[in-house]
Amino acid sequence: MTLNLVITGVPDEVVVIDSIPSQVTVPMEGKVFFHVYYKFFRPDVNINFLSKFQKANSELVISLDDIYASLNLNSLYRPTNMSKIQPGFPLVLTVVAHEGKKVPVTFGNSINLQFNPVTMSLVNWPVCTPDSVVVYAKSELLETVDSVSLDPFTVKDFSDTLMTVNLRPIPGARFQTTKVRLRLDLEKNYLKRATIDVEPKEVKGIKIQYHPSTVDILYYVPERFYNAKAPTIAVFADDIDLTKKSGKVAVRKAEEFPHRKIYKILRDSVTWTVK
Numbered sequence: 001m002t003l004n005l006v007i008t009g010v011p012d013e014v015v016v017i018d019s020i021p022s023q024v025t026v027p028m029e030g031k032v033f034f035h036v037y038y039k040f041f042r043p044d045v046n047i048n049f050l051s052k053f054q055k056a057n058s059e060l061v062i063s064l065d066d067i068y069a070s071l072n073l074n075s076l077y078r079p080t081n082m083s084k085i086q087p088g089f090p091l092v093l094t095v096v097a098h099e100g101k102k103v104p105v106t107f108g109n110s111i112n113l114q115f116n117p118v119t120m121s122l123v124n125w126p127v128c129t130p131d132s133v134v135v136y137a138k139s140e141l142l143e144t145v146d147s148v149s150l151d152p153f154t155v156k157d158f159s160d161t162l163m164t165v166n167l168r169p170i171p172g173a174r175f176q177t178t179k180v181r182l183r184l185d186l187e188k189n190y191l192k193r194a195t196i197d198v199e200p201k202e203v204k205g206i207k208i209q210y211h212p213s214t215v216d217i218l219y220y221v222p223e224r225f226y227n228a229k230a231p232t233i234a235v236f237a238d239d240i241d242l243t244k245k246s247g248k249v250a251v252r253k254a255e256e257f258p259h260r261k262i263y264k265i266l267r268d269s270v271t272w273t274v275k
Helices: 065-069
Strands: 001-007 023-025 031-038 045-050 059-063 091-098 116-126 148-150 164-168 179-187 189-199 246-250 271-274
Touching: none
Parallel strands: 001 059
Antiparallel strands: 001 023, 031 045, 031 091, 116 189, 148 164, 164 179, 179 189, 246 271
16 A cells, blocks of 8 residues: 655754655555654664554654654754754654554554664764763663663773663663663764664664653763754763762753853753762
8 A cells, every 4th residue: 555645743944854755655464664863863763653544545644743752852962842953953754664563553652773783973073072071871772671770981081982881770670781882983083973782682672761860961062063952961070980889970050161062951960880
């Protein structure tokens, strides 16, 4: 069956959307996969969406508002208010047909993450000095049955570009600790690429939920690449004493660090644990 695609939600003049075919053929008992990624941050997240459509008019309506809400993309370099997304950060939405068994999946309760491995393309993004940045793994990139808390790691020496982060599922989770490897590729003090690899890879299609204690993000966001107030968490390596097994550090207001171009703080404090 061939369906016409109807895109709703984000206005075209704000977000560039391409790679959307005008029609897509789906099996009557199949699924439609929505591949959503950003130009500068590409988790290549697949949303398994039950192919519900009205056979009378043969239209499949894709709501970008629903996709944003499902992926919790408010924390990915965009303001909370979707209407204020700045041009220059294209959202590429690809729709492909995939034959498969019909499954009861709806927006918001299942995200199938594919790792082989996941690559975040960060082209010519300048980074802070090695002793002034803390990098966190993004919870949306990590496979787990339930909510997770993340062990942060500091980037003190960029020559050591391979790190491991432990995921600790909250009580009641059905899986043990998962390890994540992050590789930073640098060129002339610029972060070219960050590659995330998850072990075990064979765990697929696991439901993600979000927990208030999950640490969201990450690294330096320079003003020249994003001229709006981006939701970002900023904790600096000199605030965390890794000689201690655990601790808590306050996240200070961005106005205290104008030279670091950190715009907005999501949480009041961050906890860490050294394995």
